[in-house]
Structure formats: C-alpha cells, structure tokens
Amino acid sequence: MGTSEGWPAPRPEGAVTGRVTVPGSKSISNRALILAAIADGPSTLSGLLAARDTALMRSALVSLGVGITERDGLVTVTPGSLKGPAAVDCGLAGTVMRFVPPVAALADGVVAFDGDPYARERPMDVILGALRTLGVDIDDQGTGRMPYSVNGAGSVRGGKVTLDASGSSQFVSALLLAGARYDEGVDLRHDGKPVPSQPHLDMSVAMLRERGVHVDDSEPNRWVVAPGPIQARDTAIEPDLSNAAPFLAAAVVTGGEVTVTGWPTATTQPGGQLPEIFTRFGADVTLTDDGLTVRGKGRIAAVDLDLSEVGELTPVITAIAVLADGPSYLRGIAHLRNHETDRLAALEQELTALGGDVNQTPDGLEIRPKPLHGGLFGTYHDHRMAHAAAVVGLAVDGVAIENIGTTAKTLPEFPELWTGLVG
Numbered sequence: 001m002g003t004s005e006g007w008p009a010p011r012p013e014g015a016v017t018g019r020v021t022v023p024g025s026k027s028i029s030n031r032a033l034i035l036a037a038i039a040d041g042p043s044t045l046s047g048l049l050a051a052r053d054t055a056l057m058r059s060a061l062v063s064l065g066v067g068i069t070e071r072d073g074l075v076t077v078t079p080g081s082l083k084g085p086a087a088v089d090c091g092l093a094g095t096v097m098r099f100v101p102p103v104a105a106l107a108d109g110v111v112a113f114d115g116d117p118y119a120r121e122r123p124m125d126v127i128l129g130a131l132r133t134l135g136v137d138i139d140d141q142g143t144g145r146m147p148y149s150v151n152g153a154g155s156v157r158g159g160k161v162t163l164d165a166s167g168s169s170q171f172v173s174a175l176l177l178a179g180a181r182y183d184e185g186v187d188l189r190h191d192g193k194p195v196p197s198q199p200h201l202d203m204s205v206a207m208l209r210e211r212g213v214h215v216d217d218s219e220p221n222r223w224v225v226a227p228g229p230i231q232a233r234d235t236a237i238e239p240d241l242s243n244a245a246p247f248l249a250a251a252v253v254t255g256g257e258v259t260v261t262g263w264p265t266a267t268t269q270p271g272g273q274l275p276e277i278f279t280r281f282g283a284d285v286t287l288t289d290d291g292l293t294v295r296g297k298g299r300i301a302a303v304d305l306d307l308s309e310v311g312e313l314t315p316v317i318t319a320i321a322v323l324a325d326g327p328s329y330l331r332g333i334a335h336l337r338n339h340e341t342d343r344l345a346a347l348e349q350e351l352t353a354l355g356g357d358v359n360q361t362p363d364g365l366e367i368r369p370k371p372l373h374g375g376l377f378g379t380y381h382d383h384r385m386a387h388a389a390a391v392v393g394l395a396v397d398g399v400a401i402e403n404i405g406t407t408a409k410t411l412p413e414f415p416e417l418w419t420g421l422v423g
Helices: 026-037 052-063 095-105 117-121 125-133 172-181 198-210 242-256 270-279 311-321 334-338 343-353 383-393 402-411 413-423
Strands: 017-020 045-047 069-072 076-078 087-090 108-114 137-140 148-153 159-163 184-189 222-225 259-262 284-288 291-295 303-304 328-331 357-361 362-367 375-377 400-403
Touching: 017 242, 017 413, 026 045, 026 052, 026 076, 026 095, 026 172, 026 198, 052 087, 052 362, 052 402, 076 334, 095 108, 095 125, 095 148, 095 172, 095 270, 117 311, 117 375, 125 172, 125 291, 125 311, 159 172, 172 184, 172 198, 172 222, 172 242, 242 259, 242 291, 242 311, 242 383, 270 284, 270 291, 270 311, 284 343, 311 328, 311 334, 311 343, 311 362, 334 343, 343 357, 343 362, 343 375, 343 383, 375 383, 383 400, 383 402, 383 413, 402 413
Parallel strands: 017 259, 087 108, 159 184, 303 328, 375 400
Antiparallel strands: 045 076, 069 076, 108 148, 137 148, 184 222, 259 291, 284 291, 328 362, 357 362
C-alpha cells in the first residue's frame, strides 16, 4: 500500500497486562450531535469523542446554522434556523454522509456535500432516492454518489418510503433520526436482504425514545416515526466499545490480562458483543464495576462466527483468528465491501502478504493459520485496518503499519495508548 517504512507495531516480550480508558463512542457521539441539533432547545454532551469523524459532524452542523460551543470538556449544542448556502465535508465518515442529508433537507437553501476521494466511490443512491420519495430536491447529476447538493425548502413532507438497506443500517438510521421533524414523520420499510448491524438500529431507536419521539418498530423491517418535537437532553457518552477491541485482543493474543474501564452494564453498541466473542476465542471475561477484564490463556481457539450485527469488529477478529489453533470462519459480512474500503478484500490482501491464508467467501472470510512474517501492512485510510495490523504485530516481528494516522478517524490517541499498553 505505502511507500514509506510505516509505523513499527510494537511486539511485547511477554504477556500484556494493563488498564485502558477509551474515549467516547463515535456512533453515540454523532447521533447525539444530530439529535441535539434539531431538538427543541439546547443540549449539553459530556464525554463526546474528539476525533476526525466527530469534528466533521460538528463542522457540518455549524455550517447549517447550529450553535456548538465547548467549555471544560462539555459540549453545548444550540439548535438554530437551518439555512444554506452551506458546504459539508464528509471526509470518510459514513455517519456524516448518511445522517446529515436528511437534516440538510430541513434547511432553507442549497447544501453541497463532498468528501475524501474514496468517499466519492461509496454508494449514496439509497438515501438520496429515499429523500426524493419524501419530497426532497437533490442534484447528484444522476450518479447516486458525491458530490451532490440538497436543495432545502425549509421543511420536508415526509411520509411513506421503501428502500433496500441491506448495504448499511445507516440508511435506516439517517431517516429515523430526522424523521420526527418531517411534516408527516416517516413510515419506513426495508425490502431486501437482512439489514446488517442491528445494534446500530437499536441505538438510533433508543436515543430517539429517550428524547420523547414515538417510534414503532413492532413490525419486522418497518419503522414508523411520529412527527413532533425532539426533546433536548443532556447526554453522557459511553466509551467506544469497538475501539476497545484491539486492547482487549492484546490479552487474548499474548495470554495476558487487560481491563477496559467504564464498560457499561447494558449497551446498544456493537462492541457490547465482544465479551461473548472473546470467550469463543477461549479467553476468560469478567465484568465488574471497575470495567471489563479479558484474560488470555496462551491458546487461541478457532471460531465460527456470524458477524452480521457487528461487522465493524471484523478486522480485529480476523487478526486474532490468523493466530488461532485451527481454521476460522467469519460470516454475514458481505456489506463490509462498501465500508471505508472493501474490508474483506483488504484483509485478504494484507494478511496474505504476511504469509497468511485468508480467503473471501460470498459473505465473509475463511482463515487458516499459517506462520506469518513481517512486512508493511496497508490501511487503505481505514482505522479498523490499522487496529488489525497492531494486533498481528503482537505476535509477529517486523510488522509496520502504513499511515497509522488514519486511526485519528475515531481514536487519535491510539498510537500512544497502544504503545503505553503493549510497548
């Protein structure tokens, strides 16, 4: 991937032990920002993640007329009169490119969207087509991709819409989050293969209900959001459990013991499934008031996992599986071909280049452990790929990570936290 020597992934001399505190959840942070921006009054957010994806979301909302101020670690969001002209830089943030257009449709004026070069390759036709059905004027030159403009009229009719969200649950969440502000609300139906990442949908629905929005999801593949106000609500953001994955993986891979502090007793985050997943790999997992502790046993069991609900965990899980004691199979993740990069192809390419035996299947990966060697591990501007490389580097000498800076997408402190734990 890269032409530089990359960031040397530290390899510990023995079992890794330690404690880590990870910053706030990106998924919760950006949903909280969206809901606060269109609420009926100011909201204060504590523990909000400070990373590229959340910075892009904040900038997008400010460009639309939302007031956002920060003092002593508390972020106050004050709804304003949404208006254009405005320009939104989505970077590579799926939550920005999917969640902001339904809000921009409420603005009075033209809102232009663009992003990083690879962002222009990510399909947007599902959300843009749904918005058109709901009465929104959009100019995408017929491409269904960025750049495009939302020509806001100050309000959105809303109503019934059917879409195929099998490529991303974000298509559903995007319309749910803004739907209460539409004149008729939204009556959204999914028609297609199963929607991936169900925990993210549960998260969106739960956060709406916390703010007094009526959401009926009693019928499979249908969500009805009643029109009405979104109540302002001060919110404490949970730690990002998906970003905790590589740190806990260090215990599994090295036979050590790692605690992530502040782990919630109940959560809608996909990372909430990590305790079960690490148990399947053969580790001991305990949850106390102190946090979640994972203890490796010096042996990594092979796994057969359906990751359809937790696809974002796939890179780290794959990195553990290449070090396991037998063949592993990861299923239900065909949708990862449309993430920050084609994650399935990228994992196959980079792990094979290090001597691994990783092959794509129609809906996932099959992994057969082989002796690995060092080399430059490409990240494809994808933070989860960098996490995977760091995990492999725990057990393999000479792994270098191309563009470790891509971890700033959701965890700018990753290199320092990782070195502090394992280096």
